[in-house]
Amino acid sequence: MAEKPQPVLVLYCQVCGLPAEYCEFGPEFDKCKPWLIQNAPDLYPDLLKAANAKEADKVADQLQSAGISSVDAAAAAGGSSEAKQEEVKRLPGGKIKKKEKQEVVIEKVVRNKRKCITTVKGLELFGVKLSDASKKLGKKFATGASVVKGPNDKEQIDVQGDISYDVVEFITETWPNDFLPK
Structure with missing residues (x-):
């Protein structure tokens, strides 16, 4: 005998009310992101990577404000001391000044x-x-x-x-x- 099909369980977003798969097409996707990272990380792996990258950037900014670069931290942790430290000019607000390229x-x-x-x-x-x-x-x-x-x-x-x-x-x-x- 054939098995009865089981009902599909749908996870609805608590912020916008749409199914979690469709939050990215909704009007408030930015507001939905924290809820999706916490409750449906398998649906949006890019959001999880972006959240981890933001945390890493915050840690690097904290180290730099304390006068320690991420290269120095890696060397102190036993990493290679031959890593090159790159000079970056930071403007107020954390913006990075780029050199103007000579190109047409x-x-x-x-x-x-x-x-x-x-x-x-x-x-x-x-x-x-x-x-x-x-x-x-x-x-x-x-x-x-x-x-x-x-x-x-x-x-x-x-x-x-x-x-x-x-x-x-x-x-x-x-x-x-x-x-x-x-």
């Missing part, structure tokens, strides 16, 4: 579903005059090109049209010596 960024921005603007950022870091570059780009591709201020108050070149593939070749041919490491 080319982006294609789509507007009105059909029109494109190609944005070229970072040419000034290599000593290229943006006004001259915009004139050359405009002539080469027979489009409008202008120097504008970007979202972070840095100047960039906006070129009308989708020329993102051709502009790379044009820049490297026009200014070949400016992009070589010195």
